[in-house]
Amino acid sequence: MKKILFTGLTLLSLFSGISPDAQAANAEGPYLSVDVGGYSRRIEENCTQCVDASGNPILKVYGNADSTRLLMNLGIQAGFLDAYATLGGATLSINEFDGYHGKISPVIGGGFKILMYQSPTYEHFTLFLNPDIIYFKTSDTILFNSCKNVTPPTPCNSSTAMPVIESHDISWTEYAIRVGGSSRHGPVEAYGGIKLSLVEGQETGPVFGTADLKEMDNVGLFFGAHFDLDPRGMASFFGEIGGGDSAYFKLGILSRF
Numbered sequence: 001m002k003k004i005l006f007t008g009l010t011l012l013s014l015f016s017g018i019s020p021d022a023q024a025a026n027a028e029g030p031y032l033s034v035d036v037g038g039y040s041r042r043i044e045e046n047c048t049q050c051v052d053a054s055g056n057p058i059l060k061v062y063g064n065a066d067s068t069r070l071l072m073n074l075g076i077q078a079g080f081l082d083a084y085a086t087l088g089g090a091t092l093s094i095n096e097f098d099g100y101h102g103k104i105s106p107v108i109g110g111g112f113k114i115l116m117y118q119s120p121t122y123e124h125f126t127l128f129l130n131p132d133i134i135y136f137k138t139s140d141t142i143l144f145n146s147c148k149n150v151t152p153p154t155p156c157n158s159s160t161a162m163p164v165i166e167s168h169d170i171s172w173t174e175y176a177i178r179v180g181g182s183s184r185h186g187p188v189e190a191y192g193g194i195k196l197s198l199v200e201g202q203e204t205g206p207v208f209g210t211a212d213l214k215e216m217d218n219v220g221l222f223f224g225a226h227f228d229l230d231p232r233g234m235a236s237f238f239g240e241i242g243g244g245d246s247a248y249f250k251l252g253i254l255s256r257f
Contacts, residue, residue: 028077028078028082029077029078029257030074030075030076030256030257031073031075031076031077031254031255031256032072032073032254032255032257033072033238033252033253033255034070034073034252035070035238035251035252035253036070036250036251036252037069037071037240037248037249037250037251038066038068038069038248038249039066039067039068039069039246040065040066040067040247040248041064041065041199041215041216041217041245041246041247042064042216042217043063043064043065043094043199043214043215043216044060044061044062045060045061045062045063045097045211045212045213046060046211046212047209047211061097062096062216063094063095063096063097064095064096065093065213066094067090067091067092067093068090068091068104069088069089069090069091069107069250070088070089070090071086071087071088071090071107072087072088073085073086074087079115080114081112081114081115082112082113082114083110083111083112083113084110084111085109085110086107086109086110086134087108088106088107089104089105089106089107089136090104090105090107090134090136091103091104092105092136092138092172094170097142098142098144099142099143100168100170100203102138102139102140102170103138103139103140105138106136107134107136108134108135108136109133109135110132110133111130111131111132111133112130112131113130114128114129114130115127116128124182124183124184124189125181126181126183127180128178128181128182129177129178130178131175131177131178132175132176133173133174133176134173134174135171135172135174136171136172137169137170137172138169138170138172139167139168139169139170140168141165141166141167141168142165142166142168144163144164144208164207164208166205167205167206168203168204168205168208169204169205170201170202170203170213171201171202171204172199172201172213173200174197174198174199175197175200176196176197176198177195177196178193178196178222179193179194179196180193180222181193187228187233188225188227189225189226189228189236191223191224191225192221192222192223192224193221194219194220194221194222195219195220195221195222195242195244196218196245197215197218197219197220197245198218199214199215201213201214215245215246217245217246218245219245220242220243220244220245220246221242221243221244222241222242223240223241223242224238224239224241225238225240226254234255234256234257235255235256236253236254237251237252237254238251238253238254
């Protein structure tokens with residue numbers, strides 16, 4: 001159901017009617033932005049093969065997934081459409097998952113931003129829709145207690161579980177759709193709106209097996225601002241914060257060329 005919602009909103013953004021003002025927007029050309037930020041969100045882990053003697057799931061763990069990210073967006077803005085590719089690096093730490101601390105790993109992704117409306121007034125008020133996606137995979141060596149060799153109906157507890165040290169991988173795919181508005185006042189452009197997000201992930205290990213990850217919250221808010229560093233607006237500094245689905249902040253610079 002969640003995937004259908006995200007796909008539907010993305011298709012709606014492509015095929016909905018764009019206002020005449022948005023169609024008349026001037027092309028901005030190519031740009032490069034670089035930002036660094038900290039991200040935290042509540043997630044749930046379900047072990048797909050961990051069951052009791054009756055076949056009921058016995059492992060469901062909740063934790064805070066903390067991530068530090070250095071991301072680069074290389075894009076081009078033409079009229080009402082802004083498309084970009086995302087590259088960078090990210091860490092992932094989840095203390096509740098046996099002290100998992102994944103080292104920095106490559107990030108890939110991308111997205112596009114559609115200008116749905118642009119006011120002709122001086123403030124340049126706009127409405128936009130912005131779907132995007134990022135993916136990364138981290139690894140860490142952890143110690144955990146395994147009941148894989150315990151045969152039901154023998155209970156799994158501290159006396160029957162065996163300690164295991166092994167490398168665990170966590171793959172993380174994060175989808176987001178932002179719906180918001182922005183307004184320019186001189187060299188400052190402020191923006192904000194609502195964000196819908198979806199996380200799909202897996203934790204895997206040779207003995208541990210496979211566990212699925214998903215987010216605890218899907219809806220959040222975001223606010224930010226761009227500060228022009230030159231009269232033509234070819235370079236800017238920006239900051240952004242968000243809360244709800246995930247708590248985060250990021251700071252960065254953007255340069256057009």
